[in-house]
Amino acid sequence: xxxxxxxxxxxxxxxxxxxxxxxxxxxxxxxxxxxxxxxxxxxxxxxxxxxxxxxxxxxxxxxxxxxxxxxxxxxxxxxxxxxxxxxxxxxxxxxxxxxxxxxxxxxxxxxxxxxxxxxxxxxxxxxxxxxxxxxxxxxxxxxxxxxxxxxxxxxxxxxxxxxxxxxxxxxxxxxxxxxxxxxxxxxxxxxxxxxxxxxxxxxxxxxxxxxxxxxxxxxxxxxxxxxxxxxxxxxxxxxxxxxxxxxxxxxxxxxxxxxxxxxxxxxxxxxxxxxxxxxxxxxxxxxxxxxxxxxxxxxxxxxxxxxxxxxxxxxxxxxxxxxxxxxxxxxxxxxxxxxxxxxxxxxxxxxxxxxxxxxxxxxxxxxxxxxxxxxxxxxxxxxxxxxxxxxxxxxxxxxxxxxxxxxxxxxxxxxxxxxxxxxxxxxxxxxxxxxxxxxxxxxxxxxx
Numbered sequence: 001x002x003x004x005x006x007x008x009x010x011x012x013x014x015x016x017x018x019x020x021x022x023x024x025x026x027x028x029x030x031x032x033x034x035x036x037x038x039x040x041x042x043x044x045x046x047x048x049x050x051x052x053x054x055x056x057x058x059x060x061x062x063x064x065x066x067x068x069x070x071x072x073x074x075x076x077x078x079x080x081x082x083x084x085x086x087x088x089x090x091x092x093x094x095x096x097x098x099x100x101x102x103x104x105x106x107x108x109x110x111x112x113x114x115x116x117x118x119x120x121x122x123x124x125x126x127x128x129x130x131x132x133x134x135x136x137x138x139x140x141x142x143x144x145x146x147x148x149x150x151x152x153x154x155x156x157x158x159x160x161x162x163x164x165x166x167x168x169x170x171x172x173x174x175x176x177x178x179x180x181x182x183x184x185x186x187x188x189x190x191x192x193x194x195x196x197x198x199x200x201x202x203x204x205x206x207x208x209x210x211x212x213x214x215x216x217x218x219x220x221x222x223x224x225x226x227x228x229x230x231x232x233x234x235x236x237x238x239x240x241x242x243x244x245x246x247x248x249x250x251x252x253x254x255x256x257x258x259x260x261x262x263x264x265x266x267x268x269x270x271x272x273x274x275x276x277x278x279x280x281x282x283x284x285x286x287x288x289x290x291x292x293x294x295x296x297x298x299x300x301x302x303x304x305x306x307x308x309x310x311x312x313x314x315x316x317x318x319x320x321x322x323x324x325x326x327x328x329x330x331x332x333x334x335x336x337x338x339x340x341x342x343x344x345x346x347x348x349x350x351x352x353x354x355x356x357x358x359x360x361x362x363x364x365x366x367x368x369x370x371x372x373x374x375x376x377x378x379x380x381x382x383x384x385x386x387x388x389x390x391x392x393x394x395x396x397x398x399x400x401x402x403x404x405x406x407x408x409x410x411x412x413x414x415x416x417x418x419x420x421x422x423x424x425x426x427x428x429x430x431x432x433x434x435x436x437x438x439x440x441x442x443x444x445x446x447x448x
Contacts, residue, residue, distance in 0.1 A: 055078040
C-alpha cells in the first residue's frame with residue numbers, strides 16, 4: 001500500500017496520515033515526529049534580579065539567537081555559579097539545537113536555529129528559547145539543515161498561537177512536527193554535500209545581488225552619463241555657423257540690469273564673474289579687478305563660454321500680494337496642491353519655475369501649474385531668457401545629488417545654495433543649447 005500510517009504505541013491505535021505528509025521520501029527513509037527523536041526543553045524564567053554584570057555563565061535570550069550563529073554581545077546577561085548549578089537542566093550541551101519560540105505573529109521572524117558547538121557549553125537558555133536535544137547526537141548535524149527547509153517551516157508554523165501581534169510555538173506542538181529521517185550514513189553524506197554546495201550558492205547569491213543592483217541603477221547611471229556628455233559639449237557636434245556664446249553674455253547682462261531696475265533681482269546679481277582660458281591653457285576667473293587661477297571640472301569647446309550658475313540663474317522669493325489663492329506646498333511634489341487659503345504669501349504665476357530647497361527631493365525643479373502662493377519649502381527660480389531653459393534644467397539635474405546637503409544637527413536634506421550659485425556652467429551658442437536639449441530628450445525616451 002502507498003499510504004502512510006502512524007501507530008500510537010500506548011494505545012495500539014493506527015491512523016492514516018496521508019493528508020499530513022507533504023511529499024514522498026526515498027525508500028529507507030522514515031517520517032518521524034520531532035518529539036520521537038529529541039527531547040524538547042523550554043527555557044528557564046530567569047528574573048532580572050538574577051542577572052549579574054559578569055561571570056562564566058551567560059544566559060541566552062531571544063535576541064542572542066539567529067540562524068546558524070549567536071549574537072554573543074547583544075545585551076549579554078550573566079548568572080552566578082550558584083544559580084548555574086541550580087538551573088543546570090537549562091545548560092546547553094554539545095550538539096543541542098537552540099530554537100527561538102516567540103516572535104511576530106504570521107511573520108515567521110522566529111524559530112531560528114543554532115547548533116551548539118564545543119565552546120558554547122557555558123550558556124543557559126532563558127524562557128521562550130528552546131533546546132532540541134537528540135537521542136542520537138549525530139542526528140543534529142542533519143537536523144540543523146532540515147529545520148530550515150520550507151516544508152518543515154510550513155509544518156512548524158501551522159501550530160503558531162498567540163495574540164494579534166505576538167506569535168508563539170509551544171514545546172508540545174513542536175514535538176508534533178514531521179521530519180523526514182534518512183539513515184545516519186546518508187545523513188552524513190547529505191551534510192557533506194550541503195557544505196560543499198553552500199559556498200557556491202553564496203557566490204551565486206552575491207553575483208545575483210550585484211546584477212540586481214546594476215539593473216536597478218543602470219538607467220540612472222545612463223541618464224547621468226548623458227547629462228555629463230551634454231554639459232561637457234560632447235553630446236552633439238559643434239557647428240561653426242552657429243557662432244560662439246560670447247553674444248549671449250551681453251544679452252544676459254542687459255536682462256539682469258533691467259530686472260534689478262524693476263526690483264525683481266537684487267543688485268548683488270550684477271556681480272558677474274568672467275571665466276576664461278589663458279594662453280597657457282589654464283582657466284582664470286576675474287571678479288571686479290581681481291583675477292585668480294581656478295580649476296574647472298571639465299574641458300569645454302572653444303566656442304563655449306563659462307559662467308557661474310548665479311550669473312544665469314537666481315533663487316528668489318515670489319512677489320508678495322494681498323488677496324487669496326492656492327498655497328503650493330510640498331504636497332505639490334505628488335501632483336497635488338493644498339487647498340489652504342492664505343491672505344499673504346510669496347506669489348508665483350502659472351509657468352514660473354520653482355525649486356524645492358528642503359526635503360529628500362531637494363534640487364527638483366517644477367513648473368507652477370497655476371497662480372498661487374509658494375510654500376516655505378520652495379524658492380522661485382529665475383532663469384535668464386537668453387538661455388534655452390531645458391539646457392539649464394538639464395545642468396541642474398546633473399548636479400542634483402551634489403546639491404543636497406544635510407543641515408547641521410538635523411536629518412532633513414536641503415539645497416546647498418552656496419554650491420548651487422558657484423557651480424561653473426559651460427554656455428554653448430543658443431542653437432547648440434537647443435540641439436543638446438533635444439538630444440537629451442530623444443535619448444531619455446529610449447531609456448524608458
